[in-house]
Amino acid sequence: MTIPAKDINLPILHLIGEEADKLHLECYVIGGWVRDLLLHRHSKDIDVVVVGSGIELARAVALRLGKGAHLAVFKTYGTAQVKKGEQEVEFVGARRESYRHESRNPIVEDGTLEDDQNRRDFTINALAICLNSDRYGVLLDPFGGIDDLQEGIIRTPLDPDITFSDDPLRMMRGIRFATQLGFYLDRETFDAIERNRERIGIITKERIVDELQKIMLSRKPSVGWLLLDKTGLLPLIFPELSALKGIETVEGRGHKDVFLHTLKVLDNVADKSDNLWLRWAALLHDIGKPRSKQWEPNTGWTFKNHNYIGAKMLQGIFKRMKLPLNDKLDYVRKLVDLHMRPINLIEDTVTDSAVRRLLFEAGDDIDDLMLLCDADITSKNEEKVQRYHRNYELVRQKMRELEERDRIRNFQPPVMGEEIMQLLGLEPCKEVGELKMAVKDAILDGIIPNEHDAAKAYLLQIAAERGIGKVKGER
Numbered sequence: 001m002t003i004p005a006k007d008i009n010l011p012i013l014h015l016i017g018e019e020a021d022k023l024h025l026e027c028y029v030i031g032g033w034v035r036d037l038l039l040h041r042h043s044k045d046i047d048v049v050v051v052g053s054g055i056e057l058a059r060a061v062a063l064r065l066g067k068g069a070h071l072a073v074f075k076t077y078g079t080a081q082v083k084k085g086e087q088e089v090e091f092v093g094a095r096r097e098s099y100r101h102e103s104r105n106p107i108v109e110d111g112t113l114e115d116d117q118n119r120r121d122f123t124i125n126a127l128a129i130c131l132n133s134d135r136y137g138v139l140l141d142p143f144g145g146i147d148d149l150q151e152g153i154i155r156t157p158l159d160p161d162i163t164f165s166d167d168p169l170r171m172m173r174g175i176r177f178a179t180q181l182g183f184y185l186d187r188e189t190f191d192a193i194e195r196n197r198e199r200i201g202i203i204t205k206e207r208i209v210d211e212l213q214k215i216m217l218s219r220k221p222s223v224g225w226l227l228l229d230k231t232g233l234l235p236l237i238f239p240e241l242s243a244l245k246g247i248e249t250v251e252g253r254g255h256k257d258v259f260l261h262t263l264k265v266l267d268n269v270a271d272k273s274d275n276l277w278l279r280w281a282a283l284l285h286d287i288g289k290p291r292s293k294q295w296e297p298n299t300g301w302t303f304k305n306h307n308y309i310g311a312k313m314l315q316g317i318f319k320r321m322k323l324p325l326n327d328k329l330d331y332v333r334k335l336v337d338l339h340m341r342p343i344n345l346i347e348d349t350v351t352d353s354a355v356r357r358l359l360f361e362a363g364d365d366i367d368d369l370m371l372l373c374d375a376d377i378t379s380k381n382e383e384k385v386q387r388y389h390r391n392y393e394l395v396r397q398k399m400r401e402l403e404e405r406d407r408i409r410n411f412q413p414p415v416m417g418e419e420i421m422q423l424l425g426l427e428p429c430k431e432v433g434e435l436k437m438a439v440k441d442a443i444l445d446g447i448i449p450n451e452h453d454a455a456k457a458y459l460l461q462i463a464a465e466r467g468i469g470k471v472k473g474e475r
């Protein structure tokens with residue numbers, strides 16, 4: 001099969017082919033770029049395999065590209081990278097790889113194109129297109145990768161036990177491709193993941209999390225998490241999520257399966273938002289439920305404080321999974337912690353103060369929180385679903401009204417610590433913090449408006465009542 005010239009008409013590919021011809025080297029574009037070309041997906045990075053020295057060809061290509069081209073050579077791996085502007089091309093010599101059981105590092109030898117295709121993870125990633133001018137565009141597909149692309153199948157080129165044992169990360173990659181592309185795992189490939197799952201233990205958390213992030217950014221991330229569960233990888237890489245599975249029944253009363261509910265919430269959020277961390281918040285919103293679950297004879301199943309317990313678990317989870325311990329963690333923690341609050345604001349008796357406090361605590365993330373809460377409604381009872389959505393709309397309306405009036409969302413106290421110290425002749429001390437807090441509470445509780453003069457008057461009043469400081473001008 002030959003790929004139509006118009007589909008591979010990139011000047012850089014022609015240029016690589018010409019330089020390879022001059023050096024009498026056979027060369028092919030291979031892997032993800034070819035797969036994505038045939039799937040009409042955008043793919044930036046180009047991998048080129050050379051029968052011979054990849055480094056030699058890379059040098060020639062960099063020279064020909066001239067000014068602005070950058071060459072990086074990795075002698076130990078026999079690879080080289082050429083970059084110019086946005087364009088990035090990796091060059092590697094065709095190789096044979098064999099692996100030892102206890103290590104991810106293979107023994108590498110020079111090989112043919114076929115050897116190189118053999119060592120690749122999936123048939124759809126082993127497709128190669130020739131770049132030499134006499135065979136430009138000729139597609140080499142020794143394992144039926146084209147058929148698998150058409151049928152939507154993820155399958156290893158060789159015995160899957162060997163492919164996965166050689167590099168266990170490929171089990172995660174297979175699940176990730178199935179999720180990203182909406183493909184199925186071939187039965188034998190699936191079974192081999194199940195058999196080899198324990199081997200995931202030799203893979204670093206960073207590489208695992210890279211795959212999880214790609215699953216999370218897919219159109220329907222639940223597909224990946226369900227496959228991780230079905231293959232038995234989930235308890236090995238994310239035991240807290242695995243613990244959400246299952247239904248316990250007491251006196252004939254069961255609770256819902258929190259894992260399946262969570263995946264529904266995740267997909268609901270993914271339908272509405274590409275925000276990766278909002279998706280993580282969806283995945284983790286009920287992570288505290290197993291630890292808070294209780295059967296209470298008069299009430300049934302309860303999950304008291306599961307939001308708070310869940311929020312407390314996140315630092316440990318993020319640290320172990322090598323997820324970032326920065327403002328992303330703070331954001332996810334905030335949403336997990338607050339996700340039960342809006343539902344408590346739907347009663348008639350709810351005070352403005354409670355709404356103001358939520359606005360204050362959620363700040364700019366209030367819209368994301370409400371999106372998560374909407375997504376959290378997964379009841380099968382349509383009437384109930386509609387009622388919840390309507391109630392949330394009322395909460396939103398109440399928030400808008402209060403926000404317009406009181407500007408709480410990005411609340412800054414109208415009297416600051418400096419001013420308090422100056423007004424009352426105080427050095428920095430704990431009373432300053434307490435007074436500041438009292439002013440903030442009075443504003444959130446609606447006792448005084450969110451304005452400087454009112455806040456100052458209130459401050460002086462409570463300071464006098466508490467006998468703190470000396471008001472300037474006081475005799």
Ligand code: CTP
Pocket residue numbers: 030031032033047119120121122125126167169170173
């Ligand atoms: N590959 C492999 N085993 C791995 C990683 C990569 O066999 N564990 C091979 C595959 O042929 C793959 C190619 O190396 O297509 C390039 O790998 P990479 O750039 O990591 O992935 P892509 O397939 O390009 O896909 P993506 O960019 O979506 O990760």
